[in-house]
Amino acid sequence: MPHPDTWLKVTPGGLYCEPGGFYVDPTRAVDRAVITHGHSDHARPGHAHVLATRETLAIMTTRMGEGRAGETQQALGYGESLTINGVRLWLRPAGHVLGSAQVCLEWQGSRAVISGDYKRQADPTAMRFEPERCDVFVTEATFALPVFRHPPPEAELAKLLRSVALFPERTHVVGCYSLGKCQRLIAMLREAGWDRPVHLHGAHVALCRTYEALGVPLGDLRTATVAKKEDLKGAIVLAPPSAVADRWARRLNEPVPAVASGWMRVRQRAKQGGVELPLVISDHADWDELLATAAEVQAPEIWVTHGREDALIHALGLRGIRGRALHLIGFGEEDEAEETVAA
Template identity: 45%
Template sequence: MKIRYGNECAKNFQIIKYGEKLVINDIIVSFYPSGHILGSAQILIENKNNKILITGDYKTIPDDTTESFKLVKTDTLITEATFGLPIFKHPDPDKEILKLLESVKNFSEKPHIVGAYALGKAQRIIRLLRKAGYDEMIYMHGAIEKISNYYIQKGIMLGKLKKVEKEDIKSLKGKIIIAPPSALKDRWIRKFDNVRTCLASGWMMIKQRAKQSKVDLPLVISDHADWNELTNTIINCQTQKVWITHGREDALKYWCEKNNIYAQALSLKGKEEH
């Protein structure tokens, strides 16, 4: 958090391990992996009679850069709903990343700039590339460097990485450069010649929307649960009540009610995935 938001982003910091129980009066608070990014957690708040689980941002599919999602049984579930519509069924990321490698092969004269959220998504893309056997140098926009170094420090193998410098620009043909999505629209991108732009996001599922993003290669890779993961989690955690936040509440609420689970929308402040 300090790397991302600065040293003063909170007054006090307290480190806690997954599964460790924190007792506050007669309430117990514990944290479980949410599979979203490195260190992300679901929060379980319980007393003798009742359990409330807050998923936060989560996904249940495997990801090398984070601890796997842990299913926790609860009475009340507060779930995210970023992709809370049945049109969102994310494809297999291992297959999706092959599209990028194929493009690098077919357009070997072009630098490939991949837009990926700096915290988590960028490192996951790098890891997916390594897993698929890509072992060339991967270049990074400055905004990605610090967090990637932290991931490496935590033992996640990202291979050869380099912050892209002025002197690199001419030698980037057929290379992969990872940058935050905003950089694709920013002045930063103008210094490269003849680029192919890619964007890794769950939103890329919708073709008209992907077209509007004006990238050459959309990649459907998301760190959020898709519709099937959302609904399966609701069933499997055996909750009676669901509170829905962060995203498209209507469809998920309707689905819950149709399946005889009480549900209501909960408005919380927060940002959408990029």
């Protein structure tokens, strides 16, 4: 049985499946691309052929425009499989954002799973992560340090709602990434009983409409830019983190700047960004979840694509799992890390 490192290669264009003739989340335009999810450090424009879930293809089209998200698109549902040049390929939910998938590959009895980005917490807008046993598991490591242990998201959201009740005259502006985090917060607010409008920065509107078109109800959404200042008293406004400390937010009613991100665990980051209300709500696995996932997939070898590789590889070694840093270039440029720095 061939080892996955004989048929899965790290190239300047990204991770390449040699017998299948395709890349997974390539970092530049290629002929054949399999895409795990719609964040722009994983989903780039200009590929000739793109395979992904139906939801990811729709998200890519919203973000890039018609025709730029692959000259031809092929949708594959979770659990459906197809064979490309002798390589069996199927997708499993990754739990990261709507439509996010792990790419499972099998060639000549050898199995590799490429996680993309993933989280293990529940999310009303995304299917829950499903572990798949394999010979090599390719994992992210965004929060791969023991300091990162994400609290229950419901408890963090309760902090926001308590603050809104305490300061009914002020507008709460929550910095959150436009794909995934924004829609997750809205769905969590609805679950918590918030039936008032949620106001959006213009940058968040299109993807919320896409989520709704894909069957994720988000309730009464309004554009914050056209709302009267008076109407935004006691309101919740969702915006890109970079807009929270910007002139855009100053026009609101005594804004309470908040940011929802796993990086809010680091107080210094919150302080530097002028964040009054840090909310530790992450769309990535934390330290314990990364290690629990490693145990569940039962892979004797784990490749780490981006993030804090050293600590994770050391911890895996203590558990008898061989770790390897892949040093793929170009990941982690979008999503929580970049957005929080911008804030």
